[in-house]
Amino acid sequence: MTTIPAAEDSSRPMIKILILAILGLGIGAFFYFDLGHHVSLNTLKANRDALLAYTNDYYSISVVLFIVAYIAQTTFSLPGGTLMSLAGGFLFGSILGTIFINIGATVGATMAFMATRYVLRDWVERKFGDRIEPIQAGFAQNAFSYLLTLRLIPAFPFFLVNLVSGLTRVNPGTYIVATSIGIIPGSFALAFAGKQLGTIDSLGEIVSPPVLLAFSLLGLLALTPVAYRKFVERKQP
Numbered sequence: 001m002t003t004i005p006a007a008e009d010s011s012r013p014m015i016k017i018l019i020l021a022i023l024g025l026g027i028g029a030f031f032y033f034d035l036g037h038h039v040s041l042n043t044l045k046a047n048r049d050a051l052l053a054y055t056n057d058y059y060s061i062s063v064v065l066f067i068v069a070y071i072a073q074t075t076f077s078l079p080g081g082t083l084m085s086l087a088g089g090f091l092f093g094s095i096l097g098t099i100f101i102n103i104g105a106t107v108g109a110t111m112a113f114m115a116t117r118y119v120l121r122d123w124v125e126r127k128f129g130d131r132i133e134p135i136q137a138g139f140a141q142n143a144f145s146y147l148l149t150l151r152l153i154p155a156f157p158f159f160l161v162n163l164v165s166g167l168t169r170v171n172p173g174t175y176i177v178a179t180s181i182g183i184i185p186g187s188f189a190l191a192f193a194g195k196q197l198g199t200i201d202s203l204g205e206i207v208s209p210p211v212l213l214a215f216s217l218l219g220l221l222a223l224t225p226v227a228y229r230k231f232v233e234r235k236q237p
Contacts, residue, residue, distance in 0.1 A: 016119045023115065026076040039080040041200065044087055048197060055091045062091065067104045074108025075115075077159035081105070085187060089194025097191035098184065105187065106180045109162045113175055116166025124167050143170040144178050151182025158183075 030036065044051075055062040070084050084104075088097040139146055147170065150161045165175055193200065 019115050019119055023076060026072070027078065030076065030078050036079055039083055041083065041086075044083055044090075045197060045200075048090065051087070051091060063100060066091065067100055067107075070101065070104025071108040071111070074105055074159070074162070075111040077112060077162070081158060082190060085190035086194040086197060086200075089191030090197045091194075092191075094188065094192045094195060097194060098188045101187040101191060102180060102183060105158070105183055106176060109158070109179050110172070110176055112159070112162040113166045114172070116163045121167050139168045139170060143168070143174050147175060147178035148182045151179055152185065154186065 066084075066088060070088075072078075073080055073084055085097075085101050088101045091097070092100055147161075147165065150156045150165075151158075
């Protein structure tokens with residue numbers, strides 16, 4: 001059994017407090033400076049010419065700023081993910097926009113995942129260990145398929161999947177790969193819509209029921225290996 005050195009063990013509470021302080025400051029600053037007031041489709045459309053001009057003049061800097069902003073938005077679970085994706089498609093095009101969105105969202109989701117795991121997972125397992133053990137076991141066995149499904153189906157909020165996944169025992173590598181692959185369809189759909197930014201009057205116009213249905217079917221398809229494995233196990237004597 002692996003033991004944690006006393007010095008490392010004693011430092012864990014301080015690290016947890018530091019992580020919570022950083023998250024609290026980030027979220028607090030967002031609301032204190034009323035940044036949510038600027039997170040709207042109307043604001044994005046009103047500033048599209050200025051944003052496009054800046055991107056054309058300072059392309060490399062714009063890419064870095066966009067990815068960093070997306071990482072921050074995702075890490076702190078702030079509103080505006082959809083608008084950020086639209087802006088990515090508008091500024092960088094459908095393909096490059098999708099790539100930059102994917103980088104920012106995957107890195108930010110991983111940071112949120114790791115923060116939640118470090119701060120809360122031990123407490124949750126101590127508090128609800130017996131009740132969540134079956135969930136933990138099932139998730140560990142089929143983690144990739146489960147995560148891929150959660151990422152593909154829009155009904156599951158992105159930030160919530162980040163936080164809940166941190167409470168499981170899923171391997172970080174599996175989490176990163178499943179997240180990066182699973183968000184590609186949605187990222188591309190939003191980046192593609194961003195190219196037609198001038199014709200969009202509300203966020204509800206972006207994802208139609210057929211698109212939602214298609215994503216949901218993709219998500220369910222990702223569960224096929226899990227269903228097949230359970231079917232085989234039941235057939236075995």
